Amino acid sequence: MRFITEENLKVAYKKEPFTTYDTKAGERLTPGGRQFLLDKGIKILSDSAYNKNINKFKKENVEKADKISEAVENTLSEKIFINKVKTIEALFLVTAEELLDRDVFLAQQITILGKQFGNLGKDKDAQNHIRLSVKECEGINTKNLDKELGDCFEITEFHIQLKRGREIVILHRLRCTLRELEPVIIQLFGETEFSSETIGKVNICINTLSQMICSIFGGKECQRKS
Structure with missing residues (x-):
């Protein structure tokens, strides 16, 4: 040469x-x-061949950089999601502690629900462990438990005056916090199959809480307005 x-x-x-x-x-x-x-x-x-090699080199490096950036972004998204789940899981514990002196059985239900919710922050196989027993009522059943159903009734200042108003508000606070997860999941992972399945599992927890609130306020009578 x-x-x-x-x-x-x-x-x-x-x-x-x-x-x-x-x-x-x-x-x-x-x-x-x-x-x-x-x-x-x-x-x-002869620069055409030279530039071709240069452009090929640049393209390869850009592709490598894009792959690295995508990997970092995916890792960051997973970390944000997992930390969000852990924060809400902690709120489940706080809720159970606040309910302990008022209703031991209800506190136990919240503890179990919190453990199952915590599986969302683990590997994808662990998420499949969310298996809640459904006590069907007029508005919530096995077919719609994982859907966004809204509140059975609006929680207002009226409810805090009730004998068990404190329990209703505590559960409603947890339910509202769970609802904040859906936009976070879509923002982090887009409208994917993973997002859809995860949001469905979050809805199971939300609707289970709605049934608990209903049972406190109306006893055995379903309060959902169809």
Whole structure:
């Protein structure tokens, strides 16, 4: 391989000025030689192949950078989601503790529900462990338990005056916090199958809480307005 230097080109240009330059087989311009031609405004005919290699190199590196960026973004999304789940899981514990002196059975139900909800922050296989027993009522059953159903009735200042108003408000607070997860999941993972399944499992927890609130307020009578 013969390298064409700036000095070689200066000598050739001095003998006979030229406006184009094409390297022959077995020749290659040095960086200094290429810069000399560019400074003189001389078109390098062999640059098409050179630029092709450069562009290929750039493309490969851009693709590598994109893959790295995507991997980092996916890891960050998973971390945000897992931390959000852990925060709400902690709220389940706080809720159970607040209910303990008021209704031991209800506190136990919240603890069990919290453990099952916590599986969302683990591997995808663990998420399949969310298996809640459904006590069907007029508005919630096995067919719609994982759907967004809204509140059975609006919680207002009226309910805090009831004998068990504190329990209703505590459960409603937890239910509202769970509802904040859906937009977070879609923002992090898009409208994917994973998002749809995860949101469905969150809805199971939300609707189970709605049944608990209903049972406190109306006893055995379903309060959902159809």
